Amino acid sequence: MVTLRLEDVGASYGGREVLVGISTPVLEGGQVVALLGPNAAGKSTLFRRIFGLLRGPGSVRIEGATVPRPVAYMPQDNGARPVLTVYEAVLLARMQGRRLKVDPEDHAEVERVMDLLTIGHLRARNVGDLSGGQRQMVGAAQALVQNPQILLMDEPTSALDLSRQIGLLTLLRRLAREQGLLIVVAIHDLGHALRFADACLVIEGGRLAASGPTSEVITPAMLRRVFDVDARVEECSRGKLQLIVD
Amino acid sequence: MTDIGAAEGRDFYRLLVLRRQAILAALAVLLVLSFCADLALGPARYGLGQVVGALISPGSVDDQLRVILWDIRMPVALMAVIVGASLSIAGLQMQTILNNPLASPFTLGISAGAGFGAALALAFGVALFPFAVDYVIPINAFLMAMLTALAIYGLSLRRGVSSETIVLLGIALVFIFNALMSLIQFFASQQAVAAVVFWTMGSLTKATWPKVWISLAILAASVPLLARRGWSLTSMRLGDAKAESMGVNLRTLRLEVLVIVSLLASVSVSFVGTIGFIGLVGPHVARMLLGEDQRFLLPGAALSGALILSVGSILSKIIIPGTVIPIGIVTSIVGIPFFLYLILSRRSQSW
Numbered sequence: 001m002v003t004l005r006l007e008d009v010g011a012s013y014g015g016r017e018v019l020v021g022i023s024t025p026v027l028e029g030g031q032v033v034a035l036l037g038p039n040a041a042g043k044s045t046l047f048r049r050i051f052g053l054l055r056g057p058g059s060v061r062i063e064g065a066t067v068p069r070p071v072a073y074m075p076q077d078n079g080a081r082p083v084l085t086v087y088e089a090v091l092l093a094r095m096q097g098r099r100l101k102v103d104p105e106d107h108a109e110v111e112r113v114m115d116l117l118t119i120g121h122l123r124a125r126n127v128g129d130l131s132g133g134q135r136q137m138v139g140a141a142q143a144l145v146q147n148p149q150i151l152l153m154d155e156p157t158s159a160l161d162l163s164r165q166i167g168l169l170t171l172l173r174r175l176a177r178e179q180g181l182l183i184v185v186a187i188h189d190l191g192h193a194l195r196f197a198d199a200c201l202v203i204e205g206g207r208l209a210a211s212g213p214t215s216e217v218i219t220p221a222m223l224r225r226v227f228d229v230d231a232r233v234e235e236c237s238r239g240k241l242q243l244i245v246d
Numbered sequence: 247m248t249d250i251g252a253a254e255g256r257d258f259y260r261l262l263v264l265r266r267q268a269i270l271a272a273l274a275v276l277l278v279l280s281f282c283a284d285l286a287l288g289p290a291r292y293g294l295g296q297v298v299g300a301l302i303s304p305g306s307v308d309d310q311l312r313v314i315l316w317d318i319r320m321p322v323a324l325m326a327v328i329v330g331a332s333l334s335i336a337g338l339q340m341q342t343i344l345n346n347p348l349a350s351p352f353t354l355g356i357s358a359g360a361g362f363g364a365a366l367a368l369a370f371g372v373a374l375f376p377f378a379v380d381y382v383i384p385i386n387a388f389l390m391a392m393l394t395a396l397a398i399y400g401l402s403l404r405r406g407v408s409s410e411t412i413v414l415l416g417i418a419l420v421f422i423f424n425a426l427m428s429l430i431q432f433f434a435s436q437q438a439v440a441a442v443v444f445w446t447m448g449s450l451t452k453a454t455w456p457k458v459w460i461s462l463a464i465l466a467a468s469v470p471l472l473a474r475r476g477w478s479l480t481s482m483r484l485g486d487a488k489a490e491s492m493g494v495n496l497r498t499l500r501l502e503v504l505v506i507v508s509l510l511a512s513v514s515v516s517f518v519g520t521i522g523f524i525g526l527v528g529p530h531v532a533r534m535l536l537g538e539d540q541r542f543l544l545p546g547a548a549l550s551g552a553l554i555l556s557v558g559s560i561l562s563k564i565i566i567p568g569t570v571i572p573i574g575i576v577t578s579i580v581g582i583p584f585f586l587y588l589i590l591s592r593r594s595q596s597w
């Protein structure tokens with residue numbers, strides 16, 4: 001089982017410290033971890049630091065990985081409009097660092113992932129012509145097609161409609177359970193976090209404000225302290241935890 | 247996974263690849279035709295049959311035809327193809343690594359730098375590298391072009407410099423070099439001024455066999471190096487963040503590619519002068535035809551650039567019979583309206 005653990009991790013941009021002393025418990029494969037925090041708390045920076053795009057103090061420990069590139073990272077959409085079909089864009093993510101010839105397995109994998117995300121019908125469309133939500137689904141496909149064991153997703157649901165938000169998060173949880181993936185997903189909707197995440201990391205001002213099982217982390221006290229919101233967490237009639245903002 | 251889905255995907259991709267291969271093949275055929283026509287046309291006109299005959303077995307045709315074809319026209323025609331391909335590839339990769347559709351050897355000031363270097367030699371006999379007397383002009387042009395490229399690269403490394411800034415910088419360099427050239431012309435003799443002006447118009451008639459071999463060697467060395475990076479270069483068009491997330495090391499890739507394309511552009515420009523249009527349009531035409539995948543776009547840009555310049559070479563000879571109009575003028579006058587037509591007539595975006 002793959003595990004991820006951060007020990008005293010920090011990062012800075014041009015002399016300004018963005019992350020300071022972030023240490024987490026061991027995050028194990030098979031679960032979805034929500035990365036929560038207000039805007040500019042350092043969530044994207046933490047992803048870049050874990051993925052190795054930023055250097056800094058502390059260490060990112062990944063153990064139990066069985067593939068050479070265990071981590072995939074889905075950044076936020078940057079609005080680039082290349083003349084590439086969806087199929088090519090997903091294939092491209094898989095072929096990095098490989099030879100120029102595409103093997104049948106690669107095609108099979110691209111189609112499998114596009115089917116999983118129900119974007120098979122978009123394969124001939126240009127990425128530049130897609131809607132924001134469709135582009136986000138393509139982004140998710142580009143991350144999944146790399147067959148990662150740890151998947152870092154930076155706000156993958158921000159442009160999706162409600163049904164697709166639930167669809168994607170349900171799929172992520174299924175992949176975590178069935179394939180032992182560790183999925184860390186930055187998300188602003190705490191209701192979704194309550195519903196889909198097994199554990200949460202809360203970042204505030206570049207420091208870890210809370211971590212642990214979701215139901216222990218998302219509490220009225222934390223919401224008040226970190227998000228400055230008065231809210232309750234209550235069980236609904238079906239026994240699921242719900243966030244109610246007062 | 248449904249098998250139907252996988253089969254559909256493979257079929258879709260196979261068709262895509264087939265279509266692109268067909269387009270590449272068509273471009274190659276057109277290039278061969280244009281090359282032969284370029285050889286056939288001139289003060290003495292030959293039929294295509296004669297040209298092909300002289301190409302296949304030079305011994306079987308009369309001396310006059312052989313000398314005109316092989317010694318006079320061949321270096322010029324080959325130079326058109328090689329320089330067209332080189333400038334187009336250079337433009338393509340500058341556009342790719344700077345993520346800017348305006349990037350080209352011309353807009354980044356590399357051509358203007360070369361022009362300034364050449365003007366120094368032409369007007370005042372200043373040799374920046376005083377050992378190869380026969381090649382003072384191209385060597386001056388080459389050194390100034392490389393210096394410009396290095397300056398662009400050095401500035402691009404500074405924190406907070408975006409690709410838009412780099413293009414602005416390139417355009418600023420164009421103005422500076424143009425001003426310096428005007429200054430040179432102001433102080434130079436009338437003869438020298440004429441030489442400078444002619445040089446900057448860009449002309450293939452400066453082609454000789456050694457220049458052909460040097461340009462070809464640089465081109466032949468560059469293409470595999472760039473092709474090897476095909477997937478990474480394609481992914482750069484998705485934006486820096488996306489490319490990085492796919493594991494591309496942007497810094498080393500940019501440096502490597504910039505060095506290669508600076509060499510390509512500098513050598514070409516120093517041998518034939520300022521031909522501004524190919525490096526911008528060649529890659530755009532190829533992108534419209536073939537899409538963004540560098541496995542097809544790279545050869546496509548090479549072929550389209552070569553084809554445009556080869557056709558330009560033909561036109562430069564037939565517009566006014568008996569006069570070879572400098573190729574830089576022809577490609578701009580004929581090519582730019584064509585380019586505008588291409589851009590404006592397309593419904594979907596191509597950048």
